[in-house]
Amino acid sequence: METTTPPRPGLREMKKRRTHDELLRAAVHLFTSQGYERTTVDEIAEAVDVSQRTFFRYFAGKEEAALALEGITVGRFVEGVRARPAHEAPMEALRQAVLEGWSSLSEAIESIASVELYLRMYRVIESTPVLLAAHLRRSAETEDAIARVLAEREGLDVDADPRPRLAVAVFGAVMRVTERQWSTGEDYSLEGMRELTSRHLDQVGPALLGGWRDEA
Template sequence: MSPSTTVDGTSLRERKKQRTREALIDAAFELFTTKGFEATTVDEIAEAVEVSSRTFFRYFGSKEDVATSVQLQQFLDVYSALDARPAGEPVVTALRHAVGQVLRAYEEGGDDAFQFACVMRLVQDSPAVMARSLEMCTEQLDEMALRVAGRMGVDPIADPRPKLVAAVASAALQVAVRAWRETEPDEKVSDLADRAFALLEAGINYPPPA
């Protein structure tokens, strides 16, 4: 093993970059909580980690990108959880379990729970964060469609169903968050999402390949 490589195969440089990124996220959420999103500046986030603003922009394009970094990680976690679901599960059932697993983990998981609650408030209170959140959901549709197509054993270019599932799944999550934000703030987002996906199971729960 090279002296510049860790036991898990990642380089020390990559580990350092990951630590810097995580430190910027932690500092940003602390500032968002204490000062508010609008009042927090990029310079303040960078200063809290003792890096330059230029370094900040190597990791994030804007404050909104930091605020929604938790949501981006949730998408990545959902993909991993979806890949781990039994191959025989219909596609929406697999998505329902994967999404529920990830949301519950964030709701109950220490620092993750703090950041998850914070980003939910930011989405509720900041039009800029809401807009970036919706934009991110749109950006992830193609990747979600690819994952769905893989479970269905179909070509996502020739078969429109994976893109339909991805779009409807994204809409279901947005419906759940909107219900939490506007009418059911005492409920868990994971429970509201589960309810939305349960409704989808009755309609477009395409089976895996025979």
């Protein structure tokens, strides 16, 4: 009697992940080439040769697809902060999480889109009011989540002690400045982003506490 070999474990999950990534890749290409507002869900689905119904199995709508790459980076960063050694000071944990996270993150991002395309998508978000509003809302939620991680690491009550939120607010501002400069510069490499991030973080102390005028 002939037996049927069962499918490999995880095969369905792999197929779902592939469809998700193909839809996301198509969405990013369309958003960056013809604009967010001019792109329809039907166009994204047609680019992957699936139905609109299939698109909505993976994304609640265009906005979620537009912010998906950002969501990957944010999720990795939060997990990176949570995994930092307990002996590291809070700002050092944030610094190392973002600097060391770019290596593994590059694989996750570049499996879907090139770094240049990722940066072009970042500019689309900043120039599209509805996406920028959603981006800022998510940023606030992310900063709250990271502040809670830091407070837990330090044994603090995040709602009573302002230091975790202050540290995350300063760090988040540095990252926003860095991302904006990176996205408008000429060096699109991840190594360039790492160096720029490190350089800007090194300037936080002098910028906040030091004088800015030349003493010559």
